[in-house]
Amino acid sequence: MSKQDVVLAFSGGLDTSFCIPYLQEQGYAVHTVFADTGGVDAEERAYIEQRAAELGAASHVTVDGGPAIWDGFVKPFVWAGEGYQGQYPLLVSDRYLIVDAALKRAAELGTHVIAHGCTGMGNDQVRFDLAIKASGTYRILAPIREIQKQHTQTRAYEQKYLDERGFGVRAKQKSYTINENLLGVTLSGGEIDRWEAPGEGARGWCAPRSAWPAEPLQVTLKFVEGEAVALDGKPIAGPQMLARLNTMFACYGVGRGVYTGDTVIGLKGRIVYEAPGLVALLAAHRALEDAVLSKQQNRFKPDVARKWVELVYEGFFHDPLKTDLEAFLKSSQSKVTGEVVLETRGGRVDAVVVRSPHLLQTRGATYAQSADWGVEEAEGFIKLFGMSSTLWAEVNR
Numbered sequence: 001m002s003k004q005d006v007v008l009a010f011s012g013g014l015d016t017s018f019c020i021p022y023l024q025e026q027g028y029a030v031h032t033v034f035a036d037t038g039g040v041d042a043e044e045r046a047y048i049e050q051r052a053a054e055l056g057a058a059s060h061v062t063v064d065g066g067p068a069i070w071d072g073f074v075k076p077f078v079w080a081g082e083g084y085q086g087q088y089p090l091l092v093s094d095r096y097l098i099v100d101a102a103l104k105r106a107a108e109l110g111t112h113v114i115a116h117g118c119t120g121m122g123n124d125q126v127r128f129d130l131a132i133k134a135s136g137t138y139r140i141l142a143p144i145r146e147i148q149k150q151h152t153q154t155r156a157y158e159q160k161y162l163d164e165r166g167f168g169v170r171a172k173q174k175s176y177t178i179n180e181n182l183l184g185v186t187l188s189g190g191e192i193d194r195w196e197a198p199g200e201g202a203r204g205w206c207a208p209r210s211a212w213p214a215e216p217l218q219v220t221l222k223f224v225e226g227e228a229v230a231l232d233g234k235p236i237a238g239p240q241m242l243a244r245l246n247t248m249f250a251c252y253g254v255g256r257g258v259y260t261g262d263t264v265i266g267l268k269g270r271i272v273y274e275a276p277g278l279v280a281l282l283a284a285h286r287a288l289e290d291a292v293l294s295k296q297q298n299r300f301k302p303d304v305a306r307k308w309v310e311l312v313y314e315g316f317f318h319d320p321l322k323t324d325l326e327a328f329l330k331s332s333q334s335k336v337t338g339e340v341v342l343e344t345r346g347g348r349v350d351a352v353v354v355r356s357p358h359l360l361q362t363r364g365a366t367y368a369q370s371a372d373w374g375v376e377e378a379e380g381f382i383k384l385f386g387m388s389s390t391l392w393a394e395v396n397r
Contacts, residue, residue: 003029005058005111006141009102009128010034012048013178014169015117015144018158020055021165022143023115029058031109035101037065037094038182038243055167063101066239069094069182073312074238074278078285079226079329080305084313085261089275089282091184095124096317099131106138115141120148123264126315134318155189175201182242184255184275198258198272205250206274212252212346219248220341221284226333228281245277252346255279264314280349284340287351292335292358304328 006023010016010032023030032052036045045062052060073093083089102114114132118125125142132138144154151157159169176189185204192198222230231241249255255276263269290298308325316322338356342349362372371378383390 003027004113005029005031005109006113006115007102007106007109007111008032008057008115009098009117010048010052010057010060011117011179012044012051013117014155014158014162015119015177017051017055017167017169018162019115019117019143020052020057021167022147022161023141024056028113028115028141030056030115031105032057032060033098033102033105034060034062035065035094035098036062037069037097038239040180061105063104065094065097065101066182067237068097068100070238070242072097074183074242074281075227076308076326076329077278077312078228078281079326079333080308081282081286081289082302082305082309084309087257088259088261088271088273088313089184089255089278090309090312091181091186091273091275091278092124092127092179093312093317094181094183095127096131099128099135103132103135103138112137113139113141115143117144118142119154120145121265121267123269123313123315126264127317130315131317178204180204182239182246183278184246184273186274187272188270192258192270192272195270202272204272204274205246206253206256206276207251209253209346216343216345217248217252218341218343218352219245219280220339221281222339223285223288224337226285226289226330226336228284242277242281245280249276249280249344249349250274252276252344252349254344254347254349280342283349283351284342285336287354288338288340288356289333289336291354292338292356292360293332294360297332301329301332 004027006028008016008019008023008030011034020030020032034045034048040048049060049062077090077093106112106114116128118128120142125145129140132140147157148154162169176187176192179186187202187204190199190202192202220232221228228238228241229235231244236244255278256272256274258270258272260268260270293301304325308322308329311317311319311322335358337358338354340351341353343352344350
């Protein structure tokens with residue numbers, strides 16, 4: 001009797017490596033899919049393909065997820081301009097595109113069984129499961145959640161399980177859980193989970209302070225309706241631009257942080273993250289946007305942005321409210337066109353020049369320097385603007 005096909009979202013890491021022999025022993029033919037959402041080089045892609053083969057995958061495919069992650073996440077995220085809880089730049093958002101790749105492979109194989117390597121303690125299980133459920137009727141297998149019913153030290157169990165079957169585990173996977181894509185790098189486990197200072201091994205792309213270049217870095221980004229379209233005067237596709245920015249700003253340690261926040265499941269989560277390119281994009285976009293949007297737009301938009309970010313973080317990527325909010329965000333970008341010069345000397349990035357035909361400025365006035373109105377008009381404005389507060393003070397003295 002032929003085995004039932006299951007499509008496994010595969011990264012080559014400890015958890016998804018464990019899933020292949022585990023599912024095989026449950027009677028499944030495991031077909032692996034690696035959605036290359038960036039952050040890995042040709043050598044790493046080759047390792048992932050080799051890893052799937054040595055673990056006995058029935059088939060393996062690698063999917064280019066760069067364009068999808070730019071259009072489906074980076075563009076609206078930059079329009080929103082907000083990190084989760086004001087900090088975290090949603091580096092996990094490629095999970096939804098990984099699900100899309102797995103579902104496409106399942107359709108090709110004619111199966112409705114999907115597997116992932118998420119644990120029962122984290123947020124990714126929510127994102128994977130809700131994205132799959134929103135796409136149709138599928139059976140979801142989560143081997144790591146299954147073994148957690150009997151084993152509390154799951155990573156140690158997974159390592160032993162693989163070792164006993166002759167499959168080695170890379171050293172870095174023994175210390176940390178590492179997620180890497182076009183958006184950036186996240187690291188958890190070890191001393192990070194123990195609320196201690198991250199060790200020297202807990203570093204991805206960003207150079208330490210001692211290795212920052214002596215000369216400052218300047219780059220010019222061009223935006224058209226809120227989307228970055230050119231780097232230093234040269235048009236470039238979005239995924240390639242983000243990859244270039246990652247490389248350039250990582251040398252200066254830009255975009256690295258230690259984040260503690262409220263997870264979907266209610267626990268406090270703590271990770272080290274590095275997102276040099278996204279942080280640079282956000283800084284440039286914010287500087288341009290602040291200069292061309294009206295006061296009321298700039299005041300209201302963060303409320304929409306925070307809700308959009310919460311939906312994406314918590315797994316509601318396909319909720320209709322997210323689509324509704326994106327329609328507003330897109331509309332707000334109609335005049336966000338111009339150029340921004342970014343500069344870094346290390347650790348942080350600043351927008352030092354903003355150029356746009358839509359800058360909200362008038363020739364006759366400069367804040368705190370000159371004005372095209374008179375003293376009487378200024379005094380009258382102050383009187384009316386503060387009327388309610390002034391009256392309250394007078395009445396209640």
